[in-house]
Amino acid sequence: MVNTGDKPEGFEGEGFFATSLGKVIGLARANSLWPLPFATSCCGIEFMATMASNYDLGRFGSERLSFSPRQADLLMVMGTIAKKMAPVLKQVYDQMAEPKWVLSVGACACSGGIFDSYSVLQGIDKVIPVDVYVPGCPPRPEQIIEGLMKIQEMAKGESLRRRDSDEYKRMLESYHIETS
């Protein structure tokens, strides 16, 4: 069965439907998120289950994975991130074009998890901004899907000008990420 996205708010009558450009773009973005899976350990296995036929992320328009940051708009971080790997993660985030979103999957990505040690980053939000956190060790595929649906809601409701706002630029600057 083919699922279609809900139509945005607007005005309709016989033979016409009118809405704003921002809502149409939000609808398109939300239903065609291209994830870049940054999977380093066990949470990545849950992601494989999320992609497979039982759960099937393709139902949400996100079956097209990208291993190139330039062709992805959703960074999914799954697994333990060592401090040595933090600059690599940040570079991947930097190379993604706007608009982009970040989903932190599992306790390790969110907070370092059980690895409270000198070598493990205690949460990816130390180096890049995170939009949605998915707790659990590991989270089940249903939780990963819920996280993706929350990103979809954000993408749908986001103002077209948000990425140009001073507030957004200040947030990136707090992470020492250059803004153009």
Ligand code: SF4
């Ligand atoms: S949160 Fe748990 S399952 Fe996920 S990467 Fe860390 S240790 Fe593995």
